[in-house]
Amino acid sequence: MIRTFLDKIYQIELPIPFPLKTTNVYLIDESPRTLVDAGIKTDASFETITKSLDDLGFSISSIERILVTHGHIDHYGQAQKISSLSGAPIYIHPKEYGRIRSIIHSFGSLKSILLRNGVPETLVNQAIHFMESAQKMTDPLHEAFFLEDGEPISFASMTWRTIHCPGHSPGLICFYWPEKKALFTGDHLLKEITPNPVLYVPDNNAPLRYPGLGEYLSSLKKIDRLDVDLLLPGHGEEVYDSKGLIQKITRHHQERMDYVYSFLSQREKTPYEIAMDLFPGVPPFEIFLGVSEAVGHLEILKEEGKVRVEERQGKDYYSLVA
Numbered sequence: 001m002i003r004t005f006l007d008k009i010y011q012i013e014l015p016i017p018f019p020l021k022t023t024n025v026y027l028i029d030e031s032p033r034t035l036v037d038a039g040i041k042t043d044a045s046f047e048t049i050t051k052s053l054d055d056l057g058f059s060i061s062s063i064e065r066i067l068v069t070h071g072h073i074d075h076y077g078q079a080q081k082i083s084s085l086s087g088a089p090i091y092i093h094p095k096e097y098g099r100i101r102s103i104i105h106s107f108g109s110l111k112s113i114l115l116r117n118g119v120p121e122t123l124v125n126q127a128i129h130f131m132e133s134a135q136k137m138t139d140p141l142h143e144a145f146f147l148e149d150g151e152p153i154s155f156a157s158m159t160w161r162t163i164h165c166p167g168h169s170p171g172l173i174c175f176y177w178p179e180k181k182a183l184f185t186g187d188h189l190l191k192e193i194t195p196n197p198v199l200y201v202p203d204n205n206a207p208l209r210y211p212g213l214g215e216y217l218s219s220l221k222k223i224d225r226l227d228v229d230l231l232l233p234g235h236g237e238e239v240y241d242s243k244g245l246i247q248k249i250t251r252h253h254q255e256r257m258d259y260v261y262s263f264l265s266q267r268e269k270t271p272y273e274i275a276m277d278l279f280p281g282v283p284p285f286e287i288f289l290g291v292s293e294a295v296g297h298l299e300i301l302k303e304e305g306k307v308r309v310e311e312r313q314g315k316d317y318y319s320l321v322a
């Protein structure tokens with residue numbers, strides 16, 4: 001389906017083989033003709049974007065620039081393919097570029113992080129296998145230009161601003177069009193789903209930390225300070241009440257935090273046990289997301305001095321500070 005916003009923005013829904021079903025990409029009909037996100041690399045996704053552009057009177061080869069919100073395969077997977085066909089340069093935050101370049105090598109570290117968080121080994125292996133095979137639905141990026149926080153993005157008749165919003169992913173960037181008070185949010189803000197701050201795999205030898213949820217909540221405040229009338233997300237429908245959505249998500253995380261805290265009053269728990277309680281029956285490939293969320297709350301509680309962590313036999317156990 002194609003929808004139009006503010007005369008020159010076309011929202012194109014591309015299929016993805018995951019529960020969310022579709023990813024939004026946006027074509028900006030302005031010089032240079034720009035694509036915001038590129039979708040996953042599957043035949044169905046490529047056919048849909050080709051046909052949609054055709055229906056609009058454009059073509060893949062007419063794309064002149066690709067902006068990538070973050071390095072998850074449903075957003076950047078097909079960027080390199082479209083860039084190769086059109087010659088359009090790719091723009092992305094340097095942290096996401098680095099993550100994409102090292103993703104294959106990071107699966108080993110991810111495996112040890114999941115084990116340490118208490119996930120049983122058979123499930124860890126299934127989750128890693130799923131993530132490895134998902135790499136087929138993407139091409140690595142060859143060359144990219146970097147966009148840091150605050151950097152302008154120029155068009156013939158307007159200038160957007162890059163807003164770095166770490167949390168869901170360390171280098172997620174939103175694109176802000178101040179004159180129209182419009183914001184492309186990637187997965188930072190979605191209408192029906194609470195975006196998940198995903199576990200960061202540290203760069204070589206950096207100490208293991210879980211800043212995702214804390215950074216995510218700060219990034220929500222950053223968007224709350226902007227003057228925004230229209231959110232154009234990476235999945236699902238547009239949102240007009242940005243402040244209301246931010247309040248809802250903040251409240252949701254606060255409630256989860258309280259729940260996690262009360263859950264620990266029974267006895268000490270691993271992040272995996274907490275994830276299983278928050279999301280019972282999740283399939284193996286979503287365990288990673290569940291554990292990311294659990295550990296995010298635990299780490300904030302730890303920083304607030306309410307919870308402590310102790311490592312025993314390679315696993316982290318969290319308990320209440322008496």
Ligand SMILES: [Zn+2]
Nearest residue numbers: 070072168187
């Ligand atoms: Zn994402």
Ligand SMILES: [Zn+2]
Nearest residue numbers: 072074187234
């Ligand atoms: Zn996504």
